[in-house]
Amino acid sequence: MAHQTLMEALHMNIRRQSTELVSVEMPVTGSVKQPMGFLHGGATVSLAETAASIGGMQYVDPSSQAIVGIEINCNHLQAKKDGIVTAEATPIHIGKKTMVWNINVVDEDNQLIAISRCTLGIINTNPKED
Template sequence: MMNLMEIFDMQILQTDKENVVIEMPITDKVKQPMGYLHGGASVELAETAASIGGLQHIDQTKQAVVGLEINCNHIKAKKDGKLIANAQPFHVGRKTMVWEIKLTDEAGELVAAARCTLAVVTTS
């Protein structure tokens, strides 16, 4: 079974407590019917980056992070190239985290900006 990271061909470039960078090619898999990058794919990339960052702040043997809320402003349309998410923590608490994610293209131009709130849940 494939997950969305595999389906959308996302590649993790950097992961640590303060910064997560993930790259996604803009292919037909992530485009809307008019041929542009789908806003939902941008949001998926943003939440994935935030979630991977959130994992760095918890005890993964006892806890997990799940998306609680996300908002995203789409700034620039794209038909090809790459979308790069750069996620940084805005707030890291015991029960919630807030991550800011800038989504840029391969030229470094801002494509979208997102903020994702994660809930920290107990798994055991």
């Protein structure tokens, strides 16, 4: 699933995957830092949306449906220069056309780095059936 994707480019790894919790980790390396040497907010948001999207895929039929991001917000609470950050996504709302996920991004010491909320859309991958 992650081959030639942003997950691969940012070295994200799925650590846990269930309908109630998805955990995806990402090392804080040069490829995810901003010019001042800290974890880039965009990388943190990418990690959060990835975890939510993986969770969302568990609620749809992958042969005819897909998950797409509609909206995401993120509050960056603590700077990070190295180590590993992990997005822990939990569902808030699972509907027929949308989902809402809460994502906490923590470091290897379980310190809260960022909090995020992501709204996902459920789309039909066979447009002839719309």
